[in-house]
Amino acid sequence: MLTIGRWGITALGLTLMTAACGSSDAPGEGERSAPIQRAPTLASEFTPVEIEETVDNLVAEINKNATRPMQMAVLLKEASGFWSTVFRAANRAMGELDVTGSVLGPIAPKGDDEEKVEFQNLQLEQVVADGAEGIGIAPFGNDQTTAVDEAVAKGVDVVTLDTDVPATKRSLHVGTLDRAAGATAAKTLLAMLPPGPGTVVIHGYEDTGWVNGVERTQGAADVFEAAGHEVLVREASWEEGGETEDVDWMKTQIETADPPVVGMLGLFNISYRCAMAAEATGEHDIPIVAFDFDPKTVDYMREGRIKATHIQRQYYQGYLVPYILYGIKSIGLDATREILAPQMVDDSRVNTGLDVVRADKIDAYNDFLDLIGSNQ
Known part of the structure; x- marks a missing residue:
């Protein structure tokens, strides 16, 4: 059983306080002293x-x-x-x-x-x-x-x-609505693929214990299957040793799948593992599309191995x-x-x-994240 004392759960966030004014022209009880004012919106091609x-x-x-x-x-x-x-x-x-x-x-x-x-x-x-x-x-x-x-x-x-x-x-x-997000990412990759049939490897999730992961994966799979492609799903693992297991499984599929693998889609922050698997086989022409903006994903985008990524607007x-x-x-x-x-x-x-960010827009997207104070 977990136990915590009063605020033993370390409040790492900023605590902001308001205090009532004591002057005769102070606002009424329960009222603020001024209207809400937002910081100005900064313009970028990525501004929603x-x-x-x-x-x-x-x-x-x-x-x-x-x-x-x-x-x-x-x-x-x-x-x-x-x-x-x-x-x-x-x-x-x-x-x-x-x-x-x-x-x-x-x-x-x-x-x-x-x-x-x-x-x-x-x-x-x-x-x-x-x-x-x-x-x-x-x-x-x-x-x-x-x-x-x-x-x-x-x-x-x-x-x-x-x-x-x-x-x-x-x-x-x-x-982020996960089924729609998965479909959006799949459509980005689909535009890079030859007509079906082919095999698409999805680095996704199928365990119903995580509904969001399943929804995102199913949304992507539906798009590829409707286009006549076979879909193979590797359930992403964040556990110790998971990277090796993920890469080895996807490498095997690239080497043995029939019909051949024509594209790869990663749906989480560890999407770069798709590029690692393709690299391990010596395949450099398989289009790969990713999710999130992990530094390793960005590195593979700069190398041309990952063509685009899809970033949740967590800010x-x-x-x-x-x-x-x-x-x-x-x-x-x-x-x-x-x-x-x-x-x-x-x-x-x-x-x-x-946000759909293609490899040639990495610097522009980084500039946008800097504008809103959102770079990790």
């Missing part, structure tokens, strides 16, 4: 203009009313790597909102997934006890439904990001969640949902989409 406009519209509607102080928390799986961008973005949004709260990217205990889930559930319980009125959470999986619903039952608005727990009473989910996931929580508190869920409609695919999911 629709998302930026949606946040502006939400701020404009909130500012029509007397804005109010609020306490919130954002709970992430980690504070480094992929999550460092989410961490910074959530802190930036909370600073612009001038709210009280923390972004928690804990050093989770080493152990199995069950321990990590229990640890995050304890975090959730703690921030509710400390008075959070809204919580953003990147859960580890569907088995956290009870913890989320218990927070909602206590009057707390909960918004999930990255991973969803759709069976709960959470207000909204913000993230915007982190940035949107505090604004959505504040909107729900200020103008209500229905009004917030109406403003978010351009990014919503149904009544509860906000799709932040993907």
Whole structure:
């Protein structure tokens, strides 16, 4: 059993406080001293203009009313790597909102997934006890439904990001829609392939214990199969020794598949393993398309081995969640949902989409990440 003391879960995020004024011209109780003001949007070919406009519209509607102080928390799986961008973005949004709260990217205990889930559930319980009125959470999986619903039952608005727990009473989910993301990546690769039949190797996921991974993989497989290609899926492994096992399996398929392998698609941050497998066979002409922006993936893109990658807008996931929580508190869920409609695919999911970055756009994309403070 995991145990933690009060805030023994080291709050690595910035805590931002507001205080009531004491002068005679101070705003009324429960009101803020100034309207919300966002930092200017920086222009780039990669700037998601629709998302930026949606946040502006939400701020404009909130500012029509007397804005109010609020306490919130954002709970992430980690504070480094992929999550460092989410961490910074959530802190930036909370600073612009001038709210009280923390972004928690804990050093989770080493152990199995069950321990990590229990640890995050304890975090959730703690921030509710400390008075959070809204919580953003990147859960580890569907088995956290009870913890989320218990927070909602206590009057707390909960918004999930990255991973969803759709069976709960959470207000909204913000993230990449995995089936659509897989299909988008597959279409990028498909444009580089000869007509079927051929074999496409997907470095994906098939264990139903991780719904997001399965959805992304199935979305990609559907595209290739519809085009007349055979699909072979290697289930990606992040375990010790997983890289060697992944590369060896894919190398074998390149050497033996019938019909021959005509393309490879990686769907996670370790997509570069596809290029490692092709390199191990001496094959340099197989088109490879990747996911995420790991430094090893970028190196293979610069060498011309990976033709394009697909990057989740994790910055915007982190940035949107505090604004959505504040909107729900200020103008209500229905009004917030109406403003978010351009990014919503149904009544509860906000799709932040993907950036498709081809090899000749690496430097331009890095410049964009620098603009928004999102480089890892």
